[in-house]
Amino acid sequence: MPKTILVVDNELRSRQLIAHLLRDEGYQVDEADDGASALEILQTKIFDLMICDVVMPRVSAFDVLDYMKSRSLSTSIILITGHPDLLADKGLERLTCFMKPFNMYDLLHKVEEMLGE
Secondary structure, three states, rough: OOOEEEEEEEOOOHHHHHHHHHOOOOEEEEEEOOHHHHHHHOOOOOOOEEEEEEEOOOOHHHHHHHHHHHHOOOOOEEEOOOOOOHHHOOOOOOOOEEEEEHHHHHHHHHHHHOOOO
């Protein structure tokens, strides 16, 4: 059974590029266009990994992380951001994070590493 990944990013092109790359590698990928959509999906499905943009309209990655923590979800997390200072402000420097722009194959390598592939 393929590993499941949720890609959350309000930037359509970025989200589609990441999802396409992961699908090509055999992962089962769902997409959410913002944090609110991610919360809806997370209420009905459990993922092995979530790749989530930090800054999004309506519901931020921080709100999604709070929800996951409140539900004790063991989903691995990769954050993507152009604003690394936000992570320090929230005490999230320990999470795996890719700064925009990033190399897609570096991201893929990290996904494989985190999922034990």
